[in-house]
Amino acid sequence: MEQLLKQIGQHKKEINASTAATKDELEAFRIKYLGTRGLVKTIMGEMKNVATENKREAGQLLNEFKIFTEAKFEELKSTLGGDAVEEAGTIDYTLPGDELPLGTRHPISIVQNKIMSIFQTLGFAVAEGPEIEDDWHNFSALNLPENHPARDMQDTFYLNENPAWLLRTHTSSVQIREMQKGKLPLRIICPGRVYRNETISARAHCFFNQVEGLYIAENVSFADLKQTLYFFVQEMFGQDVKVRFRPSYFPFTEPSAEMDISCLICGGSGCSVCKKTGWVEILGCGMVHPKVLDNCGIDSNKYTGFAFGMGVERIAMLNYQIKDLRLFSENDTRFLSQFKAAF
Ligand code: DAH
Numbered sequence: 001m002e003q004l005l006k007q008i009g010q011h012k013k014e015i016n017a018s019t020a021a022t023k024d025e026l027e028a029f030r031i032k033y034l035g036t037r038g039l040v041k042t043i044m045g046e047m048k049n050v051a052t053e054n055k056r057e058a059g060q061l062l063n064e065f066k067i068f069t070e071a072k073f074e075e076l077k078s079t080l081g082g083d084a085v086e087e088a089g090t091i092d093y094t095l096p097g098d099e100l101p102l103g104t105r106h107p108i109s110i111v112q113n114k115i116m117s118i119f120q121t122l123g124f125a126v127a128e129g130p131e132i133e134d135d136w137h138n139f140s141a142l143n144l145p146e147n148h149p150a151r152d153m154q155d156t157f158y159l160n161e162n163p164a165w166l167l168r169t170h171t172s173s174v175q176i177r178e179m180q181k182g183k184l185p186l187r188i189i190c191p192g193r194v195y196r197n198e199t200i201s202a203r204a205h206c207f208f209n210q211v212e213g214l215y216i217a218e219n220v221s222f223a224d225l226k227q228t229l230y231f232f233v234q235e236m237f238g239q240d241v242k243v244r245f246r247p248s249y250f251p252f253t254e255p256s257a258e259m260d261i262s263c264l265i266c267g268g269s270g271c272s273v274c275k276k277t278g279w280v281e282i283l284g285c286g287m288v289h290p291k292v293l294d295n296c297g298i299d300s301n302k303y304t305g306f307a308f309g310m311g312v313e314r315i316a317m318l319n320y321q322i323k324d325l326r327l328f329s330e331n332d333t334r335f336l337s338q339f340k341a342a343f
Helices: 002-016 023-034 039-049 052-080 082-087 107-121 149-153 172-180 222-237 290-295 312-320 325-329
Strands: 132-134 165-167 186-195 207-217 243-250 253-262 279-288 304-311
Touching (some): 002 039, 023 039, 023 052, 107 186, 107 312, 172 207, 172 290, 207 222, 222 243, 222 279, 222 312, 243 279, 279 290, 279 312, 304 312
Antiparallel strands (some): 132 165, 207 304, 243 253, 279 304
């Protein structure tokens, strides 16, 4: 008991002489004396060694010591004041928090999601494939055999180590992979990034995104293709937009077409975006070439199908009236944060 008295006396002296000039020093004081492993707690633990007849007195003593130490802490704290106190363990939880900036969806994702959801309402399922492709899936199976001049329609990145591999130039390669699975009828859309060795400019990039579509069943006709794409355009751009189909050439479709919509910028009267024609091309399409079906083991006498492919950046540029495609890949948040996803 006497020893305890002596101990407490010494500690009190020490505590009395303590100062705290900074919030760190104040926190050090708190930890040293009032923390879970601090002196007050440790000394309280001594109670168990005190003889029963002295317990009452010792209890009072220890309690007083605790109150003394807490009072000193409060005193030190009040002399420090302000911000320092907050950080020393007494945060004011009623203060409003700092606002965290929320990210926004990328405009290309917004547009791609919208394209996909329109086709999904028509029963198209989403299918994906690899960005590094082999020559067969990207070209040969799509009726573009080696040395076919139409291979030059797209400038391809080949892999240095093995030129049999390449970065896919279109998501048409996913068509092939899905057709090979042999489950018919087949109704899919294939979104994804594609690569072409093009000089980067306001209108071209060495990578961009496409959405490819494919429908294969019995008795699929060009009328089905037109109706599907017409529905898409109206959902995407509104009821007033006009469409037209122009004959075109793709090795993997026969007949082939390109679809234009009336210019959304000038409403068809002619501007720089539509090069004064009133129309802008948005996609390529056609009836799947029988050779392509055969290449994938599908009976071209029994089944027919249509396919189409569109560039997501092109649609986004029209949708948001953006004139420079490079903005999409420069990661400038001042540009990117302007787009709000509707879903
Ligand atoms: N693959 C073509 C391209 O990248 C787009 C395309 C055109 C896809 C016609 C098709 C299609 O499925 O039928 O330019």
